[in-house]
Amino acid sequence: MTQTQYIVTCNEQIASGIWSMRLRGNTAAITAPGQFVNLQLPGLFLRRPISVCDWSEDEMRIVYKVVGEGTRYMSRIEVGVSMNVLTGLGNGYDIRPCGDSPLLIGGGVGVPPLLGLAKRLRMSGKAPQVLLGFNSDKDVILADEFTRLGCTVQVATMDGSCGIRGLVTDAIPDHYSYYYACGPLPMLRALLAQMTQDGQLSLEARMGCGFGVCMGCTIQTQYGPQRVCKEGPVFRNTELTTDI
Amino acid sequence: MENRLETSLSGIRLNNPVIPASGTFGFGREMTAWYDIDCLGAISIKGTTPEPRYGNPQPRIAECGNYGMLNAVGLQNPGVKVVVDNEIPQLSQVFHQPIIANISGFSIDDYVFAARQMDQTDGVAIIEVNISCPNVHNGGMAFGTQPQAAAQVTQAVKAVTHKPIYIKLSPNVTDITQIARACQDAGADGLCLINTILGMRIDIARRQPVLANRYGGYSGPGIFPVAVRMVNQVARSCQLPIIGCGGVSRAEDVIEMMMAGATAVEIGAQNLVNPLACKQIIEDLPKVMDRLHIHNIKDIIACVNE
Numbered sequence: 001m002t003q004t005q006y007i008v009t010c011n012e013q014i015a016s017g018i019w020s021m022r023l024r025g026n027t028a029a030i031t032a033p034g035q036f037v038n039l040q041l042p043g044l045f046l047r048r049p050i051s052v053c054d055w056s057e058d059e060m061r062i063v064y065k066v067v068g069e070g071t072r073y074m075s076r077i078e079v080g081v082s083m084n085v086l087t088g089l090g091n092g093y094d095i096r097p098c099g100d101s102p103l104l105i106g107g108g109v110g111v112p113p114l115l116g117l118a119k120r121l122r123m124s125g126k127a128p129q130v131l132l133g134f135n136s137d138k139d140v141i142l143a144d145e146f147t148r149l150g151c152t153v154q155v156a157t158m159d160g161s162c163g164i165r166g167l168v169t170d171a172i173p174d175h176y177s178y179y180y181a182c183g184p185l186p187m188l189r190a191l192l193a194q195m196t197q198d199g200q201l202s203l204e205a206r207m208g209c210g211f212g213v214c215m216g217c218t219i220q221t222q223y224g225p226q227r228v229c230k231e232g233p234v235f236r237n238t239e240l241t242t243d244i
Numbered sequence: 245m246e247n248r249l250e251t252s253l254s255g256i257r258l259n260n261p262v263i264p265a266s267g268t269f270g271f272g273r274e275m276t277a278w279y280d281i282d283c284l285g286a287i288s289i290k291g292t293t294p295e296p297r298y299g300n301p302q303p304r305i306a307e308c309g310n311y312g313m314l315n316a317v318g319l320q321n322p323g324v325k326v327v328v329d330n331e332i333p334q335l336s337q338v339f340h341q342p343i344i345a346n347i348s349g350f351s352i353d354d355y356v357f358a359a360r361q362m363d364q365t366d367g368v369a370i371i372e373v374n375i376s377c378p379n380v381h382n383g384g385m386a387f388g389t390q391p392q393a394a395a396q397v398t399q400a401v402k403a404v405t406h407k408p409i410y411i412k413l414s415p416n417v418t419d420i421t422q423i424a425r426a427c428q429d430a431g432a433d434g435l436c437l438i439n440t441i442l443g444m445r446i447d448i449a450r451r452q453p454v455l456a457n458r459y460g461g462y463s464g465p466g467i468f469p470v471a472v473r474m475v476n477q478v479a480r481s482c483q484l485p486i487i488g489c490g491g492v493s494r495a496e497d498v499i500e501m502m503m504a505g506a507t508a509v510e511i512g513a514q515n516l517v518n519p520l521a522c523k524q525i526i527e528d529l530p531k532v533m534d535r536l537h538i539h540n541i542k543d544i545i546a547c548v549n550e
Contacts, residue, residue, distance in 0.1 A: 001277050001278070003278075003518075003519065003520060040517070043309070043310050044307065044309065044310065045307055045308065045309065045310055045311065045312050045313055045464050045465075045513075045517060046305070046307045046313055046516070046517060047517055086519070205302060205303070206302070206303040206304070206305045206306070207305060208305045208313065208315060208516045209268075209515070209516035209517075209519070211274070211277075211278075211519060212270060212274045213268060213269050213270035213274050213275065213515065213516070213519075214267065214268060214270075214305075214315065214317065214516050215267070215270075215290070215299065215317045215320040216304055216305035216315060216317060217302075217305070218298070218299065218302075218317075218320055219302065220298060225298050225299075225320060230274075
């Protein structure tokens, strides 16, 4: 964890209401895919926690949906603006237990952190299957980037306008060694009830601090109260209950 | 060498008046990732109850624009036994300044139980009795809104402890000086004020309260003027030392709070948005003091009342 300044190098819309921002700066504190950053925005007291989509030595990419005041402000930030960021927050995904054929399951704006994960799985010689769910074709993000990494990609949309019609949970393949998920709570609950192999799920929460001191984002788990920002945001399926 | 920032609470020397407020600094240990916490005047650790508590349902944080935030955490803590056996000893290994143990409860017996445990724990210098948590039902703030109940808690805790007892007061009252005087008359060694102000935010798109608990405690820069006013009112009507708290976000605010009547100052919500806040405020204080021709920070305590 560290506080640092980043310079915005790109901020562009990539789908309906979804934006991709690239920031240049020191990324040394980011150690695992699925970690997040907490952005300070002028005129807003609390920082905005956003998952890291991907990163290199001196650049970080975040992909976010405009849902409120903070993200609306973010969508208007211009190239060259300097941002105060708490970086390298949370635990992130552990790629060690992935097995031979890991399955990545993303829903909507939960998809971005899986891209950084897919890249690291590819770097360790794995061929991830990727299952992405969206409402409609206008909401689809990053699918082609997973393909370019060499992943097998299946898209599901609620209205059938892209890929298969239905939910990601309707399209779980028969064979996979382990799964990694990020998406809306109903999707995560369905996965906890349905999946036959173990996996890791990334949660979202309203946060105060983002680094474990305010207890604002705590959830109940099989092992007692856990902070989404500190012990999470990624939890093992065995830690979570279906009433998350 | 003379320390211009030195202050003291009930005979306990603090290297400087800056104290992270309970609930915004965990049990201290978590913050060592950001800086060497030994630079702090003291630490007020996360509010502790006799039994472990999860707190309120999610969501329990809401924003208030530029002015601050609401929280309805609801006293999540692992219970006094874990705090006494694990958290305080671990903090003591990395922090060699006074530890302020913040306790809370739902009955007089709860307060007595937690206070007794803290009184017997090495490393605890001061016990801060929270009778002002707005986020729990049937307890917490109920003791802080009636002079008689505040006096009862104070008296009961004083009867079983030897360490200085500071009562943390609620701003959600008609006349805070009545509560403050009741605590003073019941034997309190000091006061800490203010806790959060009860507030509410509504998600206007969903037409629902933002917080699952409906209401929550408002903290942050927006409450600073209210806190300064209440600290000053209490300083003018009581003789007890005061830890000023509420919306302090920079060195100038520390000075202002002390001029109003505080002997030391707690920093709360600011820690959450700037983890380095307390360290930076301590570093800035001498510069601001130079600018204002303040030699020793102790000299300005309650100066507006002279």
